[in-house]
Amino acid sequence: MKSEASENRPLHGLVVVNYGKNQLVEASDGDLHRCVARRGLPQIVCGDEVEWQATGEQTGVIETLLPRRTTLLRADGNKGHRPLATNIDQVIIEAALEPALDYYLIDKYIVAAELANTTPLVVINKSDLIRPEDRERIDRLIAEYRAIGYSALLTSALENTGITEFTERLTDKTSILVGQSGVGKSSLIKRLLPARDIAVGRLSAASGLGKHTTTSTTLYRLPRGGNLIDSPGVRDFHLGEVDRNGLADGFREFQAYLGQCRFNDCRHLSEPGCAINAAVADGKLLDRRMESYRRLLQPEKY
Ligand SMILES: Nc1nc2c(ncn2[C@@H]2O[C@H](COP(=O)(O)OP(=O)(O)OP(=O)(O)O)[C@@H](O)[C@H]2O)c(=O)[nH]1
Ligand SMILES: [Mg+2]
Ligand SMILES: [Zn+2]
Numbered sequence: 001m002k003s004e005a006s007e008n009r010p011l012h013g014l015v016v017v018n019y020g021k022n023q024l025v026e027a028s029d030g031d032l033h034r035c036v037a038r039r040g041l042p043q044i045v046c047g048d049e050v051e052w053q054a055t056g057e058q059t060g061v062i063e064t065l066l067p068r069r070t071t072l073l074r075a076d077g078n079k080g081h082r083p084l085a086t087n088i089d090q091v092i093i094e095a096a097l098e099p100a101l102d103y104y105l106i107d108k109y110i111v112a113a114e115l116a117n118t119t120p121l122v123v124i125n126k127s128d129l130i131r132p133e134d135r136e137r138i139d140r141l142i143a144e145y146r147a148i149g150y151s152a153l154l155t156s157a158l159e160n161t162g163i164t165e166f167t168e169r170l171t172d173k174t175s176i177l178v179g180q181s182g183v184g185k186s187s188l189i190k191r192l193l194p195a196r197d198i199a200v201g202r203l204s205a206a207s208g209l210g211k212h213t214t215t216s217t218t219l220y221r222l223p224r225g226g227n228l229i230d231s232p233g234v235r236d237f238h239l240g241e242v243d244r245n246g247l248a249d250g251f252r253e254f255q256a257y258l259g260q261c262r263f264n265d266c267r268h269l270s271e272p273g274c275a276i277n278a279a280v281a282d283g284k285l286l287d288r289r290m291e292s293y294r295r296l297l298q299p300e301k302y
Contacts, residue, residue: 010051010063016219018046018085025052025060037062046217046229047086047174072116072176075240085176085217085229090119090169094179094188096126097134101141102180107292108237109178110150111250115242121169122152125184128159144286148253157187167192167224174219174227181212181233189230193220198230239296248276251293253285267297 016032017024023044025035035052037044038061044050051064070088073081091113093106106122113120122145130138138154145152151169155162166188169175177185182201190198201213214232222228248254248268254276262273268290270277279285 008053010053012066013050013052013062014219015044015046015048015050015062018044018217020216023048023062025050025062031058033058033060035060035062041065043082045083045085046219046231047088047176047227049087070116070118072112072118073240074112075238077238079241081240084178084231087174088116088118088176088229089173090121090175091116092121092123092169092175092177094123094125094177094183094185096124096183097129097138098126099180099182101137103141103288104292104295105180105237107289108239108296111242111247111296112237112239114250114252115239115246120150121175122150123155123166123188124152125155125157125188127154127156127161144288148289150252155188157184157191160191163188163191170222170224170226170228172225174229176217176229176231178231178237179233181235183233185233186214186230189220189228192222192228196220242296247293247296250296251289253289254293257285269294269297 013025013027015023016026022034022036025033044062049066050062052060052062054060068086071086072084072088074084076082093109095101095106110120142152153162153165155166186198186200199213212233214230217231219227219229248258257275257279260275263271266274268274268276280290
């Protein structure tokens with residue numbers, strides 16, 4: 001009997017691992033095939049839906065890239081963008097006290113999530129490391145994001161706390177975990193899929209930084225429905241060039257004030273009659289978020 005894959009017509013598949021040069025494609029029967037993309041196709045990434053043809057038992061060629069519903073982008077280092085993953089509903093921005101909290105990085109990821117028309121979710125992991133003197137800072141961070149309208153959770157992959165709430169946010173959608181190396185992205189996934197062989201790293205005692213344990217973006221099927229993508233940690237994340245109006249759209253709490261500035265083309269820096277800056281002065285918008293906006297608008301100044 002001929003297997004489905006041996007027939008010479010394109011099959012539907014989902015890219016579940018992106019190794020860069022080739023991709024692991026999940027066929028509709030759940031089997032995995034290591035594929036190369038036909039020349040001329042754009043860079044295929046995790047989450048892509050494709051049409052492919054088998055070239056062997058477990059190998060194949062990606063023939064067509066099907067339309068992407070959403071695309072999470074990052075800078076390519078050359079004024080352009082490259083996709084990190086596609087067909088995502090939710091971007092989970094993970095942070096922890098170790099490596100140190102980076103508020104600007106969280107805000108950059110939130111903007112990237114907003115610009116990709118996906119929902120950001122902030123997760124502060126390693127709650128077990130929170131000492132009494134850290135408590136206020138962490139509580140305030142979570143309260144601030146919630147006040148803006150973003151969901152924010154506290155978890156510990158180590159002590160298994162907050163995992164039920166975390167799991168509930170994942171059902172029936174595709175989410176990607178992003179954040180610094182060593183915050184515990186893979187550790188959270190391992191909590192949900194204990195039987196899977198998922199590499200978890202060590203923090204370097206010297207630097208307190210993670211050592212980039214995860215190297216390939218990988219999509220995991222969740223037992224209760226939904227997909228969760230693990231991504232390699234970053235030192236830094238660059239949005240790349242975003243047009244100025246677009247950037248303000250990445251800040252959800254600014255929306256109520258946009259259009260009220262004196263100048264139509266207000267960049268919300270030091271223009272007179274700026275409604276955004278007036279709201280910051282009135283304490284209606286957070287200084288910290290405004291600072292992130294300014295840094296993103298004029299990255300060369302920082
Ligand atoms: N104390 C504590 N340590 C944790 C927790 N979650 C993860 N870790 C530890 O943090 C280190 C890094 O965890 P990983 O899951 O590999 O981190 P990652 O974000 O996937 O890192 P990259 O793959 O490099 O991006 C490991 O030593 C974990 O055991 C937690 O909730 N509490
Ligand atoms: Mg990892
Ligand atoms: Zn303005």
